[in-house]
Amino acid sequence: MKIINSAREMQLYAEDLRLQGKRISFVPTMGYFHEGHLALMREAKKTGDCLVVSIYVNPTQFGPKEDLAKYPRDFDRDCRMAQSVGVDVIFFPPNEEMYPAGYQTYVNVEKVTLNLCGLSRPGHFRGVTTVCAKLFNIVKPHVAVFGKKDFQQYITIKRMVADLNLDLEIKGLATVREADGLAMSSRNVYLKEEERKSALQLSRSLQLAQKLYAGGEKSSKIIIAAVTELIKSVPYTDIDYVKICDTENLADVENIIGESVIALAVRVGATRLIDNHVFGEYLKF
């Protein structure tokens, strides 16, 4: 497994692969891998000749009061895990490589970033799209795989790729969950034992929403009220939002008619967790 720190070296390596007719698959990450990341890598591995994984805790997607400094990191462990699933190249750039002095260019997807996490994390998606645009230009992938746990991120990246005519395919992969239903996230390590129990209420509430929907309920208001009540019934939870949106524009819907997603963000203790479920899709754990 090759480790590359320089953007230009990565780009030259990628261009060379392309000229050899090789297919590059790519998983951009912030590191501190869990089974969710490995699932993305296994999927990407299937569809390419060379699997590149980037590890970069991107400062421009963190707000001033967010957890950039204490975001969990363990490069050596990440490398071992990456190697175990057959990653070919780790791209691991330092900040000076990604945002050198004088840096001033940003990519912004204007509409799908307004709702949900865009409301409570202003600038977050601008940071995500900017770093992904850069990474796509550096790694030159034919396909990039994203987890649908970050549903708004997945939709936003797809939109950017279509709008800017980026010549790659974006694949979305279903959320990977612990056996008890908790959506895997690098931030789960922050949870204290009692908080970890309360955090289970997030996936349970999505199951409730799916059950109500399957039983014929189409009113967002009624489903959101039931979900909210269930989350509030356990300690340490502080809801940021519970919303039902169409999956294309991520605009709130009053009634579930077209393809819709229920998305929620909840602070459990000091840790902000997100989860979501597209109505009608499989959800069992």
Place this chain on the structure above:
Amino acid sequence: MKIINSAREMQLYAEDLRLQGKRISFVPTMGYFHEGHLALMREAKKTGDCLVVSIYVNPTQFGPKEDLAKYPRDFDRDCRMAQSVGVDVIFFPPNEEMYPAGYQTYVNVEKVTLNLCGLSRPGHFRGVTTVCAKLFNIVKPHVAVFGKKDFQQYITIKRMVADLNLDLEIKGLATVREADGLAMSSRNVYLKEEERKSALQLSRSLQLAQKLYAGGEKSSKIIIAAVTELIKSVPYTDIDYVKICDTENLADVENIIGESVIALAVRVGATRLIDNHVFGEYLKF
């Protein structure tokens, strides 16, 4: 000479050329060619195996009160001129191809776009960088050639390419002028006969600035005052700005110490013209 209207067709054609090891050179234009455009094409022709020229009057770089609708167009004449200098492909997309329904992604270079034309044309450079990012992804050039008549545009594009790690070289070409000094521009056709005479004062004033500089004058204030006076001395002129900036950040400089540019925008009758000169460079006509 091949004419392509579809973005995806252009992209596939470009990718195929790259896989054959061919070098793509590119001149993005808004059409209505003059000698300045042809000079860019001749330069680009020298450095590539396939020369692509785009013709697209990009709506997102025009303000609501600007001349989008009446911007001069003559596709057949453009094709004949392009053919005469050996253009291989004309990319000529309709608006629906570049900005389909739901379009919402913009690229913004934040600092170098603030001064000069950025002050009087808010949003203009955001439109320019967005369409160029798209065109670069569609045409996949190894090199793109821009005219330095639009000096701020040239600097902005270079900045975007560096910041977003776009894998292409940006070349800038000296302004092409009429025999009497008027910088070539598609907008010159708007000038009435008497206005055309007054417009000559722009390049003359740059010559004056260069003469003062060569004679030892380094104060921006004194040079700008002399240039302003000269432009105001002829009828039909209405100055938008006359500024002296460093060539990297395009920030105003008090004294000409590092590499600096004098840039001006002047309305002559109803036509807004721009011109510039980098101190110390050759300027004779």
